[in-house]
Amino acid sequence: MSILSSDNVLAVANAMLGVLGKSGADILAYVNSESAKFAQSIETIVSLTKSGSISADEAKLQLDLQRNASQTVLTSVEGITAIMAARAINAGLSAIAGIVNTAIGFNILPTA
Amino acid sequence: MKGTMSRFGRAGAAATGCLVVALGGCISIPAYDATTDTMLTTLQSSTDTLIDHLIDTYDATPATGKACAYSKNTQEFEGLRLTIGVLTTRADALYNNKYTLAALANLRDTYGSFDAAVKDAEHSRPDHCVLPQLLVTDQRALDSAVGAVLKLELAKTGGL
Numbered sequence: 663m664s665i666l667s668s669d670n671v672l673a674v675a676n677a678m679l680g681v682l683g684k685s686g687a688d689i690l691a692y693v694n695s696e697s698a699k700f701a702q703s704i705e706t707i708v709s710l711t712k713s714g715s716i717s718a719d720e721a722k723l724q725l726d727l728q729r730n731a732s733q734t735v736l737t738s739v740e741g742i743t744a745i746m747a748a749r750a751i752n753a754g755l756s757a758i759a760g761i762v763n764t765a766i767g768f769n770i771l772p773t774a
Numbered sequence: 775m776k777g778t779m780s781r782f783g784r785a786g787a788a789a790t791g792c793l794v795v796a797l798g799g800c801i802s803i804p805a806y807d808a809t810t811d812t813m814l815t816t817l818q819s820s821t822d823t824l825i826d827h828l829i830d831t832y833d834a835t836p837a838t839g840k841a842c843a844y845s846k847n848t849q850e851f852e853g854l855r856l857t858i859g860v861l862t863t864r865a866d867a868l869y870n871n872k873y874t875l876a877a878l879a880n881l882r883d884t885y886g887s888f889d890a891a892v893k894d895a896e897h898s899r900p901d902h903c904v905l906p907q908l909l910v911t912d913q914r915a916l917d918s919a920v921g922a923v924l925k926l927e928l929a930k931t932g933g934l
Binding site (some may be wrong): 694696700702705707715720724726727728733734737738739740741742745746747748750 | 788801851877880881883884887890899905908910914918923924930
């Protein structure tokens with residue numbers, strides 16, 4: 663006997679997508695914007711190196727800074743994505759908490 | 775037969791246990807820390823103040839040496855290092871905070887690169903300072919890096 667109907671499964675999916683949908687688009691826009699900034703900075707470093715305004719050693723130090731900053735952004739985005747995924751899973755579980763708790767006979771899932 | 779049932783029994787019990795753990799706890803989300811938020815905001819503003827100073831004093835040539843040189847700003851650089859150290863210690867003490875810790879390790883490296891670039895310029899460049907055009911790109915990168923860690927902290931509240 664199935665506890666969850668297809669409507670319940672759909673409710674889980676909708677609850678998860680509700681969390682992921684807008685946040686996912688915001689993350690994408692954010693990463694795009696940050697990538698553009700880094701590309702612009704690297705262009706400046708290359709241009710100053712080619713014109714002889716800075717040495718190869720200075721260019722390397724500057725690129726290190728840009729690389730580390732990009733890494734910081736991406737590590738943070740990884741964390742944000744993990745938090746979003748956790749929220750989506752929790753929203754999905756919350757959508758069927760009542761049915762699951764009734765079927766199992768105790769509150770195994772927290773209700774919203 | 776008895777042995778086989780017993781193996782299935784153990785496997786079944788283990789599977790049920792995993793299910794209960796997976797469902798029962800839901801997924802734990804790290805807690806937002808207001809102090810981290812405030813410290814990151816202060817770090818961003820101190821960084822901006824320092825870089826603005828380095829840019830503004832690039833053309834000044836006082837008798838005591840250029841104000842944009844590393845040796846004239848060691849206290850400020852030390853202050854930035856100290857703030858990141860305190861943030862890291864705090865993040866390490868908070869439960870379930872591995873992403874913030876990883877981001878702060880990268881942030882420390884980013885500030886280390888900035889420190890190294892300004893220090894190197896004092897010894898290797900005839901003007902003893904990082905060019906203003908590069909300081910602008912440094913400022914943008916540091917702003918992005920601190921802003922990203924701040925975004926991660928705010929994501930814990932459900933915002934982005």
